[in-house]
Amino acid sequence: MQSLVDAVFYWSDLFGTAVFAFSGVLVAGRLRMDGFGVIVLAAVTAIGGGTIRDLIIGAEQVFWVADPTYLWVILATALLGQYIARLPRRLPWYILPLADAFGLALFTVIGTEKALAHGTSGMVAVVMGVITGVAGGMIRDVLAREVPMVLQREIYATACILGGILYTGTLALGVTPLLATLAGMLGTFVLRVAAIRWHLSLPAFSLGR
Amino acid sequence: MQSLVDAVFYWSDLFGTAVFAFSGVLVAGRLRMDGFGVIVLAAVTAIGGGTIRDLIIGAEQVFWVADPTYLWVILATALLGQYIARLPRRLPWYILPLADAFGLALFTVIGTEKALAHGTSGMVAVVMGVITGVAGGMIRDVLAREVPMVLQREIYATACILGGILYTGTLALGVTPLLATLAGMLGTFVLRVAAIRWHLSLPAFSLGR
């Protein structure tokens, strides 16, 4: 049973990696990058956040150094993604945002969990969940010379904060790790999808210029 | 006595964290970021430099993972700062630059000291002081899509270099750590304040374009 749960999470993690990598492929295509640029943007988007997390919490090994499967998934996504992105549109428009929301939910909880497993406080663990979820996309946007969208647009990182608090909080209340994981993921996923569906956004803080 | 000195430094460190975080809040306000963007810019400005320092010198734990108080100070500054920044101006104009110069002086010496405590050479320690003082502001500017001001404007990082050399040098000459700290902080603070007061700047190196 546990090994089944582990397998589901591992494959979901690889799926989330591919979805995040594909968002890097799309940005690279808008900027007319070459094949190497596509791979770099796919990679920083998919594993940038988790890498920063692993360095800061002092993991024994960065996760993709320990298991290069992530790199192969990114390489395959970068190569196949260039063709898929040029196909005449066949998928309904909401598939990609839904997949991205799923990846965000999963990455957030994975990051929060890994931080707690390394003995951090709950506050730090929530921050690590957010970093895992959004830092890769921020680096992608900086490389593309854009102000990271996550700092300006609709609710995205806020969904990570909610998910991380739900995971940490329910765990502290004594529920099983699996239930806490589902609660954290559901919180992130539902808030993110609601933000997309009803165009929710946080108010901007403006000081004029 | 030592515990009093330690307490003074710890509270000064938190004060410097708040001042640096507030400079991130101001940049976020100019860019019309949302609440999450305000927190991110406050955080990278306040703890970005120290985080890079701790990773490079191989500290056992990044300082804010070991003590999440820094994160709470940043969160409070990001929330309160949005209101304070919009208040009709009441403080004299020079308060914020003075507070920033104080934070810069403290961060520089803390960074230099921590590097030496990890056994680095004096050269590396001075570099770590500079990184602690200016790297956070550089990341803030990159996220705001600006060429980091510290690379172009008046004397800022140079004040860190002076402070780091004074700290390392006086310590090597055999003065007590407290005196070396005061010498290093004073060097950074005075040079920085003088640069603000008399608009001192380094000559630009220009190759045309």
Next chain:
Amino acid sequence: MQSLVDAVFYWSDLFGTAVFAFSGVLVAGRLRMDGFGVIVLAAVTAIGGGTIRDLIIGAEQVFWVADPTYLWVILATALLGQYIARLPRRLPWYILPLADAFGLALFTVIGTEKALAHGTSGMVAVVMGVITGVAGGMIRDVLAREVPMVLQREIYATACILGGILYTGTLALGVTPLLATLAGMLGTFVLRVAAIRWHLSLPAFSLGR
């Protein structure tokens, strides 16, 4: 004999550091940075990639913390380079690209080798070679507020990939480390020089905007 080979590599490494630092000096000059900005751009270009590599593979110490000679080379290059860059042109145009290609080849193989020595898989080692070769230049370009040229222009990172694969592959086939090093360096160098000479570039991946 081994100590001679080691000495040749060490001095070559310092030479590559100076060449990469000089490319940072040139970018700083185009942006009219001050003296500190020149040093920072020289430093991130020369040691940025190796620093990220050492953090990710979990080296005991970042290489320039262990041996500050690299910092002195960068400091000297930043100071002397400002004068050299303003001299009326005397060197043939191809000297600098050739020196850069040599530095790229050396950095790539050093990065790949160090990763393998830390027990990574071949895939991760090749990635580390690429990071060592190109990440510093990418940070330089981000600080200069440009889309990193390596993501858009002619074959540069691709030469690192080839060199890393040649080094890892020949080593796996049982040749001596020295021969593998020469194979990897030659692959990177020849492909890079050919790309410069015949203006080779990868096709751009464009999705419109």
